[in-house]
Amino acid sequence: MITHTIVAVIAAFTVCLFVSPIPEVPTEAYVLPYVIANGLLSWFFSRGSSFTTSFTSLITINAAFILTSTLTTIIRRLYFSPLSRYPGPKLAAVSGLWNANEARLGRTPRTHKALHERFDSDVVRIGPNELSIRNVGAIDQFYGGKYIRGNFSQVFNLQGGQNVASLRDHKIHGAWRRIWGRAFAGSEILRYTQRLHVHTSRTVEKLRRLSGKPVECGHLLDALAFDIILDLAFSQDYGLQKGKGDFKPVELIHNFLGLMQVVGHLPHAQQVLRYLPMDPDGVLFDQIGEGIFAKRQTLKTPREDIFEHLGKPDRETGIKMSNKDIKMHIPITMTVGAHSISTTLTRTFAALASQPDIQARIRQELGDTLGENEVMSSKTLRGARYLEAVVKEGLRMFSPLHGGTPAISPKGGITLDTGDFIPEHTQIWIGQHVMMSDEKYFPRAGEFLPQRWLIQEGSKEGDMTNLVKDKRAWIPFGYGTHACGGRALAMEEMKVTVARIVRDFDISFRQPQFDYDSWADSWKDLFLTVIEKIDLRFVPRTV
Numbered sequence: 001m002i003t004h005t006i007v008a009v010i011a012a013f014t015v016c017l018f019v020s021p022i023p024e025v026p027t028e029a030y031v032l033p034y035v036i037a038n039g040l041l042s043w044f045f046s047r048g049s050s051f052t053t054s055f056t057s058l059i060t061i062n063a064a065f066i067l068t069s070t071l072t073t074i075i076r077r078l079y080f081s082p083l084s085r086y087p088g089p090k091l092a093a094v095s096g097l098w099n100a101n102e103a104r105l106g107r108t109p110r111t112h113k114a115l116h117e118r119f120d121s122d123v124v125r126i127g128p129n130e131l132s133i134r135n136v137g138a139i140d141q142f143y144g145g146k147y148i149r150g151n152f153s154q155v156f157n158l159q160g161g162q163n164v165a166s167l168r169d170h171k172i173h174g175a176w177r178r179i180w181g182r183a184f185a186g187s188e189i190l191r192y193t194q195r196l197h198v199h200t201s202r203t204v205e206k207l208r209r210l211s212g213k214p215v216e217c218g219h220l221l222d223a224l225a226f227d228i229i230l231d232l233a234f235s236q237d238y239g240l241q242k243g244k245g246d247f248k249p250v251e252l253i254h255n256f257l258g259l260m261q262v263v264g265h266l267p268h269a270q271q272v273l274r275y276l277p278m279d280p281d282g283v284l285f286d287q288i289g290e291g292i293f294a295k296r297q298t299l300k301t302p303r304e305d306i307f308e309h310l311g312k313p314d315r316e317t318g319i320k321m322s323n324k325d326i327k328m329h330i331p332i333t334m335t336v337g338a339h340s341i342s343t344t345l346t347r348t349f350a351a352l353a354s355q356p357d358i359q360a361r362i363r364q365e366l367g368d369t370l371g372e373n374e375v376m377s378s379k380t381l382r383g384a385r386y387l388e389a390v391v392k393e394g395l396r397m398f399s400p401l402h403g404g405t406p407a408i409s410p411k412g413g414i415t416l417d418t419g420d421f422i423p424e425h426t427q428i429w430i431g432q433h434v435m436m437s438d439e440k441y442f443p444r445a446g447e448f449l450p451q452r453w454l455i456q457e458g459s460k461e462g463d464m465t466n467l468v469k470d471k472r473a474w475i476p477f478g479y480g481t482h483a484c485g486g487r488a489l490a491m492e493e494m495k496v497t498v499a500r501i502v503r504d505f506d507i508s509f510r511q512p513q514f515d516y517d518s519w520a521d522s523w524k525d526l527f528l529t530v531i532e533k534i535d536l537r538f539v540p541r542t543v
């Protein structure tokens, strides 16, 4: 028995040397050999021994192996890892489960920010092979050029297949992004103007009918954003604003974001889940999406929509998406295309509800810049700089993807301008919340101050007020090759919606003593942020 134990301990040390370095070895690479080794051992021990003896030998050898592996891994991660020099919770250094649990609770961005402050460090360790970085120069160092995207993005292809948000191959990703880019070119955005106008008009009419009665703002804007994306992507009038369409897909998004967020932080779990049946909410969401897409394919009218572009080849390389590739873009379009907009806008309207002076200033600017009965669009709102500042400030404080998307540190590692060396293969996060709520970049970061984005009278272009110390830290849409594919549409949609609603209504909280801080504490960052209900009043303006 002693020989078995010694052999198991030596084997465990050897395996640990093999699986521990950064990056860690994929689950299959050691689970499969482990199972095979156990099968061979069972066969070996069962020859000429009783069941009890061979079973005891097997248990002893497994216990010695697992215990030694666990202890070796913990000691290595705590004291001998190249990341040991960085501060952070000990539990985070030991296991990815710490970060996954923060993710489950929907508070990773806030926890990471608190760690940077507690340890007074721009680099903190948030996993055995993971760091959170709070340094503006690092954004381009890690996300500029052809960087390797982190493990988290692989959660978008659990059911097999790829979309732009999961793809790691730069050649194909580049081609797919150019295809996406054509759907959001300036000329296309202008073509979407009339459709945006129709949908925002429905929301405005609805608010007029409600005439100052409390409205659950998240629900109102979910309906608006979902109707818009289903029209622009699939040429369909889904009718949520008219109370006709099915709200189920919106509810499903809220449900499965939680699962995605946890699994995204556990790459080994992602690998296992690929072999298991999909979560029922995910299956239903896919089915609804495919139904919407199938309906689109039967339309007789010309389909001047985003998916029309996705079906065309990339002009530079000739690369074309297969039918499967196109279908893989349905769920992501419905999720990021609607949920991001509605949560950002809802929280922006809540910020406006507490600041009537900002509403008044938006109205005054619209009066000065817009012609009478002019349809609002990126073109007609071009001169509305204060409106743009309000939307930018909303995106700074309420970005829907608050925790960032990770990158893998390149070969040879990177030295930050703080002097910190980040070893190769480390997964790093430069989170939106960590960066955009930092006083060093945005003084009075906790306050909603659109004027921070206005260039001072008489100053040079690019010379901002002293409330923006470094505009490179404004990253609501991410940065680099994987930055948001729908930014132009998102900006247009948010500007038009804010302008139309603020021009026609006085916005206030349902209860004058609304506890904004408790409401903000209840938001959950589940890859995309999920917010609790909020009732606002939209009182029609008479002039």
Ligand code: HEM
Pocket: 164, 165, 166, 177, 180, 333, 336, 337, 338, 340, 341, 344, 395, 399, 400, 401, 405, 476, 477, 478, 479, 481, 482, 483, 484, 485, 486, 487, 489, 490
């Ligand atoms: C408030 C609105 C929005 C915000 C703040 C936002 C932000 C983001 C962020 C931070 C990313 C990840 C970037 C990265 O990995 O570095 C992303 C990815 C993406 N977004 Fe948006 N988004 C918004 C709305 C939209 C809309 C309306 C669409 C249109 C359908 C869209 C399409 C995409 C796509 C396709 C990607 C994946 C890009 C890639 O991986 O190459 N987004 N977005």
